[in-house]
């Protein structure tokens with residue numbers, strides 16, 4: 001995904017930047033190995049994309065050795081089109097419109113810049129140095145507050161004209177089902193994402209108070225669900241069964257459509273529940289399509305700073 005001009009092949013370092021809803025992280029990365037050094041962390045500004053771009057520039061310039069880097073890769077939490085236009089980013093206050101981030105950053109740095117979706121950066125990191133290493137085709141799914149994905153076919157990240165390839169959290173698993181933050185109904189992330197499970201837990205709590213008594217007024221965390229399962233809490237088991245069902249449906253359908261041999265799963269809930277949750281997905285009666293025997297499901301490697309490292313990989317080896 002070349003946002004600006006291509007980077008010459010070489011061994012020099014590149015910069016990886018991960019822009020999150022609350023923090024911006026910049027690191028210097030060796031694109032051959034993914035080894036990262038230097039670390040600058042700043043709060044993400046909440047007064048619009050212009051301020052975020054300024055903060056990205058400040059973060060990179062505060063890194064030792066940034067001037068020697070050949071290029072800069074940036075991951076942002078929103079859709080990014082192939083020309084490096086990014087947004088809207090719902091997790092960043094004030095970033096409500098698409099903005100030509102790659103062009104502006106390239107002008108300010110005087111170096112090539114690639115901007116990508118942060119989940120795609122995580123998928124690329126898993127593909128290059130994580131659980132997907134050595135596989136030409138894979139789908140990475142990260143189950144966190146919401147559910148995001150990144151698709152790699154023939155060793156290339158597939159982005160799409162709107163930058164929406166891999167938006168697996170908004171595939172419909174139950175027409176007319178639970179309301180989704182995007183305005184739709186019955187989308188995967190309302191069943192498998194932490195926020196969706198939290199909403200449903202509170203809705204059903206009249207019948208079962210155990211889980212809510214552990215969570216209280218704070219947000220449901222993956223550890224609450226894990227503790228609920230361990231304690232034999234019925235609602236926890238039901239909600240996780242429904243999450244596994246929704247993931248099985250979507251993973252099987254996606255694997256059938258794309259002939260995928262590998263799906264890498266990560267994110268808070270998957271990391272916490274681990275292999276037993278994957279087994280629940282694999283053995284679900286509702287595994288979609290015809291891929292259940294062909295498609296391998298594996299846990300993500302939980303790489304350090306995967307977003308920044310993945311962004312660096314993408315700019316070092318533009319697609």
Ligand SMILES: [Zn+2]
Nearest residue numbers: 170180182187
């Ligand atoms: Zn949705």
